[in-house]
Amino acid sequence: MIQKLFSYLIPVKIFKKKSARSKVIEVTWANGELVLDSENTNYSYGSLQRILRYGLRNIGYSNILKMDHILLLGVAGGSVIKTLVDEIKYKGKITGVEIDSDIIQIANEYFNLNKIKQLEIIIDDAFEFVLKTKEKYDLIIIDIFEDINMPNFLFERFFSDRICFLLKDQGFVLFNTMILDEAHNVRNRKYISEINPKLFSSKMLPRIEVHNELIIIEKVA
Template sequence: MFRRILSYIFPLSLHQRTSTVSGTLSVTLLNGKKLLNSPNTDYSYGRLQQVLRFGLEQIGFSAIKKQKKILILGIAAGSVVETLVKEIAFDGEIHGVEIDPEVIAIGKQFFDLDKVKNLQLFIQDAQEYVKNTSERYDSIIVDIFQDDQMPSFLFAPSFFLQLNTLLNPNGVILFNTIVKNKSQAQRNRDFVQYFQNTYQITVFPKVKQENQLLLLAKQNN
C-alpha cells in the first residue's frame, strides 16, 4: 500500500530484465498502476492501453461483445486483453501471438495474463502464425513493435493480404502504427493507397500524439 501511494509522487521500479528480442524491459508502478516499458516507449498498459482502447471504441464495444473470436498479434503483457475482458466483457475466444517469451513471462508474473480463462497464447512469430493457422476471426488487432520501431514486414503487401483471408465476413483489423516523421507518414499513405480496394480503411491520426490507427474493414466483393 505504501509503495502504491509513493507511485503517485514518483515512478517506482518493480522489475527489470533483458530480452534478446525486445532489449531491456522494465515494470514500473506509476500512479498506482503497473506499466511495462521498453527503452523508448510504453510496451504495455499506460498510454498504449489508451490508444488501443480508442481503436476498440471505433469498432464499437457492443459490436465486439457479440463477436466469437479475436486475434491479437503482438499481445505483449496483455493490456488490450484487459480492456476486452474487464471493460467490454468479451467472453469469446482470444488468441494472443507474441514472439518474445520474456514479455509473456512478465505478463504472467505481474499482469495476471495466465489467469484470463478465454485467452490462448502462442509464443511465435506473427508471420509464421498468420501463414499457418486455419483459424478465422471477427477482429484482428495488429500491435507489433520492436521497442519504438515497426518491422518492415507489416507494410509488405503479402502480410495484410494473408490477414484478409483470416477474417470472417464483416471482419475488421485494427492496425496500430507510429508516425514520427514525414517518411513514416508517407509509408502509411502508401499502405492505405495500396489496400483501398481490399479493405474499407478509416485513418485516425495523432491518437495520443504519435500513434496513427488504421481501421480496416473486410470488403466482401
C-alpha cells in the same frame, strides 16, 4: 501499497530485465497503475492501453461483444486483452501471438495474464503464424514493436493481403502504428492505398497520442 502511492508523485520501477527480443523490459508503478515499458516506449497499460481502447471504441463495443474469435499479434503485457475482458466483458476466444517468451513470463507474473480462461497464448513469429493459421477471425489486432521500431513485413502488401484474407465477413483489423518522421507518414498512406476498396473500407483515426496512429480496416463485401 506504498509503491503505488508514491507512483502518483514519481514512477517507481519494481522490475527490470534484459530480453533477447526487446532489449530492456521494465515493470513500473506510474500514476497508481502497473505499466510495462521497453527502453524507449510504453509496451502495455499506460498510454498504449488508452490508444488501443480508443480503437476498440471506434469499432464499437456492441460489435465486439458479438464476435467469436479475436487474434492479437503482439501481446506484451496484454493490456488490450484486459480491456476486452474486464471493460468490454468480451466472452469469446482470444488468441495472442507473441515472439518474446520473456515478456509472457512477466505478463503472467505481474499482470495475471495466465488467469484469463478464454485466452490462448502462442509463442511464435507473427509472420509465420499468419501464414500457417487455418482460422478466420472477427477482429485482428496488430500491435508489434521492437522498442520503437516496427518490423518492415507489417507494411508489405503480401502480409496485409494475408491479414485481410483471414477476416470473417464484417470483420475488422485494428493496426497500431508508430509515426516518428515524414517517411512513416508516407508509409502509412501507401499502406492504406493498397487495401482493396471494393472489399474493405479503411481509415486512419485522428491521433490521441503524438506518435501513434491507428488504422482500421473493415471487411464490407
